[in-house]
Amino acid sequence: MVPEISQLPRLSDQLEEAKRKAAYRAIDENIDFENHKIIGIGSGSTVVYVAERLGQYLKDEKYASKVSQFICIPTGFQSKKLILDNGLQLSNMELYSQLDIAFDGADEVDYNLQLIKGGGGCLFQEKLVSSNAKKFIIVADYRKKSPKYLGTNWVQGVPIEVVPSAYVSVCKDLENKLGAKKAVLRECKGGKAGPVVTDNNNFIIDADFGTIEDPKQLHKDIKLLVGVIETGLFIDNAAKVYFGNEDGSVELVSK
Numbered sequence: 001m002v003p004e005i006s007q008l009p010r011l012s013d014q015l016e017e018a019k020r021k022a023a024y025r026a027i028d029e030n031i032d033f034e035n036h037k038i039i040g041i042g043s044g045s046t047v048v049y050v051a052e053r054l055g056q057y058l059k060d061e062k063y064a065s066k067v068s069q070f071i072c073i074p075t076g077f078q079s080k081k082l083i084l085d086n087g088l089q090l091s092n093m094e095l096y097s098q099l100d101i102a103f104d105g106a107d108e109v110d111y112n113l114q115l116i117k118g119g120g121g122c123l124f125q126e127k128l129v130s131s132n133a134k135k136f137i138i139v140a141d142y143r144k145k146s147p148k149y150l151g152t153n154w155v156q157g158v159p160i161e162v163v164p165s166a167y168v169s170v171c172k173d174l175e176n177k178l179g180a181k182k183a184v185l186r187e188c189k190g191g192k193a194g195p196v197v198t199d200n201n202n203f204i205i206d207a208d209f210g211t212i213e214d215p216k217q218l219h220k221d222i223k224l225l226v227g228v229i230e231t232g233l234f235i236d237n238a239a240k241v242y243f244g245n246e247d248g249s250v251e252l253v254s255k
């Protein structure tokens with residue numbers, strides 16, 4: 001039997017509890033076992049619980065025949081592993097480019113459900129998957145909810161995936177042409193010396209624009225710079241956000 005969320009023993013870590021509650025509820029309320037077939041699974045620490053919940057449905061004889069037919073599309077290496085570790089069927093965007101639904105985390109969500117993503121180094125594949133999903137659902141903890149504008153809670157800057165040889169020129173363009181306060185190449189913190197390399201063998205720049213009142217325009221401007229693959233501004237594609245709160249409740253915000 002799939003455990004009821006209300007019956008689960010609380011996790012000792014409040015943040016993990018918030019992430020788990022948000023992710024489990026998002027799956028319970030949005031998966032259509034009759035009609036969904038192609039499911040996008042994003043990256044990060046909250047999505048771990050999305051895959052875990054799907055794995056619980058897979059083990060339940062009432063849902064097993066349906067869930068074993070689900071085809072899961074990952075957004076990177078971590079997400080591939082989550083799919084496999086939970087016994088789900090793995091495929092890719094080349095074989096299935098139209099998804100019924102996709103679930104992912106976020107670094108910040110504004111009042112209008114625009115997002116910053118890419119804090120964990122995944123963004124191009126996440127955007128590819130989410131842009132091709134009929135429905136895109138975000139799972140996040142309470143720290144991710146912006147009071148209004150992006151750049152308020154997430155102050156590391158907008159993650160931008162770039163072709164490695166272009167990182168110097170893109171950093172300059174971000175500062176000189178687009179007015180970023182600072183644009184820096186993301187470096188590995190331990191484990192390896194040098195820059196973070198994405199699953200697509202690109203680099204990540206973090207560009208600090210302060211608070212962002214018009215993320216749509218900023219996204220467009222950044223995309224036009226030569227060498228930019230994709231920005232971590234996810235515009236107009238999240239349909240719903242599930243925020244796990246500190247008190248154990250879950251807040252749903254939808255468009």
Ligand SMILES: O=C[C@H](O)[C@H](O)[C@H](O)COP(=O)(O)O
Nearest residue numbers: 044045046105118120121122
């Ligand atoms: O690059 C990472 C992704 O965009 C993640 O979805 C995002 O950073 C949120 O991750 P987490 O759920 O760990 O906060």
